[in-house]
Amino acid sequence: MSTPVSVGHRGGATVAPTLPARRPPAPGGGSPLLELIGVSKTYGVEEAAVHALAGSDLVVTTGEYVAIMGQSGSGKSTLMHILGCLDTPSSGTYLLDGxxxxxxxxxxxxxxxxHSIGFVFQQFHLLPRLPAWRNxxxxxxxxxxxxxxxxxERAEAALAAVGMGDRLSHRPNQLSGGQQQRVAIARALVTDPAIVLADEPTGNLASDQATEVLAIFEAMHAQGRTVVVITHDPDVAHRAQRLVRIRDGRVLSDEALAR
Amino acid sequence: MSWSQTLRSALESISERRSRSALTVLGILIGIAAVILTVGLGEGAQAKVSSAISSLGTNLLIVTPGSTTTGGVRGGLGSASTLTLADAQVLGNRLDAPSIARVAPVVQRSATLVAGTNNWTAPVVGTTPAYSSVRDRRVVAGQGLTRAEVTTQAHDAVIGSEVAQNLFPGVSPIGQTMVVDGVPFSVVGELNQAGSTASANQDNLALIPISTAESLFGAAGPYADSLSEILLSARSSSAMSAAYQESDDLLLQLHHITNPTQADFTITPQTALLSTASSVSKTLTVLLVGIAAIALLVGGIGVMNIMLVSVSERVREIGLRKALGATPSVVLRQFLFEASLLGLAGGLAGVVLGLGGALALPHLISTSIAISVPAIVGSVGVAAGIGLVFGVYPASRAARLSPIDALRSE
Structure with missing residues (x-):
């Protein structure tokens, strides 16, 4: 992977969280959309057990743009799987829209x-044989x-919304990485989900393409869509409105970000 | 996801793996074509044998000299001739044998027939006028044997079509003269064509009065008046077993045999021939279909194989589809569809090949192949079913894949 990885991102905890965001995260303000209550996830049994999540609590309200940051092995992928309903918690409760x-x-x-979740993956995960609109x-x-x-019609509208209206019938191998990721974003948006979950969305992109993709996320957020981005890249994380740090399966910090 | 979308998706996935799909289809195709051809061959053979045997005569019983025992010990008796004209006369008595309609004693020997420059070897059958009705034969030209000819030892003959063609090519045989073992006979009639059974060509024979035959063949010794066989016809098919019983009882009595297992004659009902022959061809059909079924099984395993490969190749695709909202049952359905489509395609192609073979083969080898509609419809269904059954395991594997594991795999 040729991702420009920033080093020393754990130092990000020093960023001053005091300035008000353009759209303030409002615990208690909007209605809670995602609610994790004491969620843990354990893989394996007994001595071999790995506690990927150890009793995490997290609330994301409607319209938020949240970045979840952590190193590999921190439990952020597990958190993403549970938030995305790709996996179920071993214990605890996850409320999605109540x-x-x-x-x-x-x-x-x-x-x-x-119906409720739009996924954006690091590897795009487009079906190679299908043209963009069919994906x-x-x-x-x-x-x-x-x-x-x-x-x-809806697929084409979604593609137009991410600036891919002129590439409807292109197959993934005829598109650049950034274009492929935009197709994937269109796919995430086409059902008009309550939340868009992105897992390292820029991890496989060159920086200019990453910028385009992040701009789309910001636009989605501006339209009131709830966006959760999982990343280990501080540059990506700091485009969000709120930053949640995960370490050893627990929420380490949860702060509002200045833009 | 609707059925039509599932179908479309399955078709796309098959066409993406064109050459492998084609090879899988080939496996099924061969199995199905084999089923159609073998069933057709079996049925064709059975029909041929049945019609040949029923053409031997209606409600026919054949009495032959020799023992019923087929073991080695009593086999030697088969060569002895123990049936006489007297036996035939008793069997023809309505009071003694009410279930027997007609009796035709037969003295038969192969002889060289000569007419002009043509000569031909054929069985010469000395018999009575009852022969043609017992054997269900007709005289198509001239006339049949008469009682008067038997009485007067007339040198008249009724010949089969093959004899007629070989001795009198291109002319009517009626009124012509042919020489049998140096004795001239005049041809008075010609028999209808009856085809041939596995054991005898029924068109290659010459009938002469039995009295003439006895003097012609005229062997001296203890078997001078012995018969080759006695042909009996029962009054009806329901009287067959009664006729069998009556003739058995009478002959045992006439031959002074008290123990039926020591009988020096054998009575064979025509139906026994028929059922023996058809059971033989049925066994053959079962055998062939069994082999074809194994071919189909192998084809089915081919389907399972390609589907398993397809599932493991598409782990990421399956994971993605699940993440996007495909339920396990939708995934299951898609893979089952694919597998059944492969089977169905193989079945249809197999029917085409099988039908082609069924039409072409009889021209290449002398055989008859019945085109069996139930076998065709059934085998297409079986082919799709095989795809379905052998698709269950791969499809359920796909359906059980966890979306995260599937997305994670590289």
């Missing part, structure tokens, strides 16, 4: 992922949208 999703079965989780269409297929014409 609904307890911690005990749901696979099919119910799939429904929640489809973006996928969530609508799983949502059971019957009309092919309507699906295509």
């Amino acid at each position: 609904q307890d999703v911690s005990g749901m079965d696979e099919a119910a989780l799939a429904w929640v992922r489809n 973006v269409e996928l969530p609508l297929l799983y949502a059971g949208r019957r009309s092919r014409r309507r699906r295509q």
